[in-house]
Amino acid sequence: MEETIEILQQYLLSSLVDTFYMVSVATVIGVLFGTIIGLGLFLTNHEYFYKQPLINQISGFIVNAIRSLPFLILLVVLLVPITWLIKDPYTPTGGAIALSIAAIPFYARIAEGAFSEVNAGVIEAAVAAGGNTALIVKDVLIPESLPALIRGVVLTIISLLGYSAMVGTIGAGGIGDLAIQFGYNRYETGVLIAVIVILVIIVQLIQWAGDRLANHFVK
Amino acid sequence: MSTIEVKNLSVDFQTPKQTISAVKNVSFKVEAGEIFGIVGLSGAGKSTLVRTLNLLQQPTEGQILIDGKEITGLKGAELRKVRQKIGMIFQHFNLIENRTIFQNIEFSLKASGYPKEKRQERIDELLSLVDLRDKKDAYPNNLSGGQKQRVGIARALANNPEILLCDEATSALDVETTEEILKILEKINREMGLTIIFITHELEVAKRLFHRMAVMENGLIVELGNTFDIFANPQKEITRKLVGRFFNLAIPEEMTPTLANGKLLELRYQGGHTLDPLISEVSKTYDVFISIIHGKIEYIRNDMIGILLVYVTGSESQLEQAVQKLEQNVYSLRDLRQ
Ligand SMILES: Nc1ncnc2c1ncn2[C@@H]1O[C@H](COP(=O)(O)OP(=O)(O)O)[C@@H](O)[C@H]1O
Ligand SMILES: [Mg+2]
Numbered sequence: 428m429e430e431t432i433e434i435l436q437q438y439l440l441s442s443l444v445d446t447f448y449m450v451s452v453a454t455v456i457g458v459l460f461g462t463i464i465g466l467g468l469f470l471t472n473h474e475y476f477y478k479q480p481l482i483n484q485i486s487g488f489i490v491n492a493i494r495s496l497p498f499l500i501l502l503v504v505l506l507v508p509i510t511w512l513i514k515d516p517y518t519p520t521g522g523a524i525a526l527s528i529a530a531i532p533f534y535a536r537i538a539e540g541a542f543s544e545v546n547a548g549v550i551e552a553a554v555a556a557g558g559n560t561a562l563i564v565k566d567v568l569i570p571e572s573l574p575a576l577i578r579g580v581v582l583t584i585i586s587l588l589g590y591s592a593m594v595g596t597i598g599a600g601g602i603g604d605l606a607i608q609f610g611y612n613r614y615e616t617g618v619l620i621a622v623i624v625i626l627v628i629i630v631q632l633i634q635w636a637g638d639r640l641a642n643h644f645v646k
Numbered sequence: 647m648s649t650i651e652v653k654n655l656s657v658d659f660q661t662p663k664q665t666i667s668a669v670k671n672v673s674f675k676v677e678a679g680e681i682f683g684i685v686g687l688s689g690a691g692k693s694t695l696v697r698t699l700n701l702l703q704q705p706t707e708g709q710i711l712i713d714g715k716e717i718t719g720l721k722g723a724e725l726r727k728v729r730q731k732i733g734m735i736f737q738h739f740n741l742i743e744n745r746t747i748f749q750n751i752e753f754s755l756k757a758s759g760y761p762k763e764k765r766q767e768r769i770d771e772l773l774s775l776v777d778l779r780d781k782k783d784a785y786p787n788n789l790s791g792g793q794k795q796r797v798g799i800a801r802a803l804a805n806n807p808e809i810l811l812c813d814e815a816t817s818a819l820d821v822e823t824t825e826e827i828l829k830i831l832e833k834i835n836r837e838m839g840l841t842i843i844f845i846t847h848e849l850e851v852a853k854r855l856f857h858r859m860a861v862m863e864n865g866l867i868v869e870l871g872n873t874f875d876i877f878a879n880p881q882k883e884i885t886r887k888l889v890g891r892f893f894n895l896a897i898p899e900e901m902t903p904t905l906a907n908g909k910l911l912e913l914r915y916q917g918g919h920t921l922d923p924l925i926s927e928v929s930k931t932y933d934v935f936i937s938i939i940h941g942k943i944e945y946i947r948n949d950m951i952g953i954l955l956v957y958v959t960g961s962e963s964q965l966e967q968a969v970q971k972l973e974q975n976v977y978s979l980r981d982l983r984q
Pocket of ligand 2: 814
């Protein structure tokens with residue numbers, strides 16, 4: 428018990444900071460590029476915009492290919508390319524890069540889905556009004572899909588939290604790393620339980636805040 | 647004031663299994679300031695046809711001319727300019743749900759590059775026109791169907807279009823709300839000279855609103871004429887069916903055996919008059935007996951039309967002459983047994 432508290436005092440905060448760092452970097456990058464790619468997928472598949480079946484299918488294939496890799500395998504594959512960017516991949520920054528690569532196609536599909544769910548009649552009315560694509564994206568597509576996009580961000584964050592534990596296994600730090608190093612390798616069940624409790628609380632909080640924010644944009 | 651003309655227009659849809667010809671070689675011209683209607687059963691191709699008029703749907707063949715200028719083939723900025731001058735309203739209103747009424751109308755103004763500082767004033771003007779000034783900051787979901795359609799109209803009129811396309815614009819509304827929308831459409835037609843093309847499967851709307859109308863079936867325009875003529879004297883089978891159903895003069899099945907011997911006739915006549923003198927004259931002159939089974943009077947725009955179902959018995963030669971005499975004195979006579 429005493430040992431558990433000692434371990435937690437020493438490592439918990441820095442682990443949380445590492446996790447927070449990795450997940451937030453990956454979320455920002457994933458949502459940013461994912462939205463752009465998702466929008467591209469939507470627009471190249473829509474008769475009123477830039478219907479380009481070939482481009483759409485090729486990009487869709489790449490997105491699916493990355494998504495179909497289990498994260499652990501993607502992580503292993505990415506280790507070498509990450510060393511081209513930073514010296515040591517076994518760090519929180521290395522983890523953040525790997526998570527970002529996973530987050531982009533993940534969110535791209537969510538964004539594409541959210542845009543596709545927008546009522547076709549509303550888009551038709553906007554086209555009939557003579558609006559150009561940029562205006563329709565900004566004033567119709569985004570506001571109408573915003574609640575779904577926000578729910579997608581929540582889903583992404585929660586998935587990334589899960590993935591970040593795997594990043595921990597290669598030694599990139601974070602709360603998952605803490606659980607495995609002490610809870611698993613050193614039989615510190617107390618540490619394991621503490622990590623579980625913290626993760627559950629964080630996920631609940633994110634879900635709650637995300638739902639509230641999403642509902643705020645439903646009019 | 648704009649005319650719109652459609653020449654030899656066809657639209658095919660390629661589906662994996664087959665090619666669907668939704669519109670087949672359709673031609674017609676709508677005059678400036680006219681309210682022109684297209685009626686037909688569901689699936690007849692009405693929506694496809696009206697969506698070609700602002701090129702939401704590219705025609706497979708044929709031309710569309712607005713004020714004599716061809717718009718088929720226009721692209722990009724030129725096409726958007728044309729669309730800004732053609733308003734459109736929809737069955738399900740199609741408002742941006744997460745934007746206020748103000749923002750919904752503003753969208754059209756942004757589309758045309760209307761100066762920002764003048765938008766407020768223009769939107770107030772449009773909302774006054776449809777009597778919704780107090781709903782400026784409301785969201786569509788807090789409005790009734792009729793109010794949503796009025797926003798739709800305001801949005802469609804934002805850029806002072808010359809043409810308004812209406813696709814089943816009242817089909818989701820109840821009778822009273824429909825009337826309210828029709829009044830607004832008549833008003834803007836009268837006061838702004840807007841050319842209106844209105845599609846519907848409801849003949850109730852047709853008789854009330856249309857100056858001229860076309861009847862569509864299986865992608866073809868099978869009949870086109872003055873609204874009154876179409877109602878008074880429909881030529882094609884489908885038109886007769888639609889109009890007949892609208893007048894609702896079906897005879898109960900149980901009654902037909904009792905009417906087996908003579909002729910069952912449907913007469914359409916000028917509703918301002920009465921047929922009593924004609925009927926007594928015919929039954930006196932010829933040796934026939936006429937009984938009236940059903941009758942009603944309907945307003946078709948500003949004219950009245952009377953419909954009478956009569957059952958005539960007598961000897962064959964007398965019957966024939968009586969029918970002839972009746973036919974000469976009404977808009978149309980139809981033997982319901984044929
Ligand atoms: N995008 C489409 N792809 C394939 N078939 C279509 C499409 N749009 C309409 N159709 C078909 O064209 C025909 C006419 O449809 P529509 O114009 O909607 O008729 P209406 O408006 O008179 O009910 C129908 O058979 C319909 O199934
Ligand atoms: Mg339709």
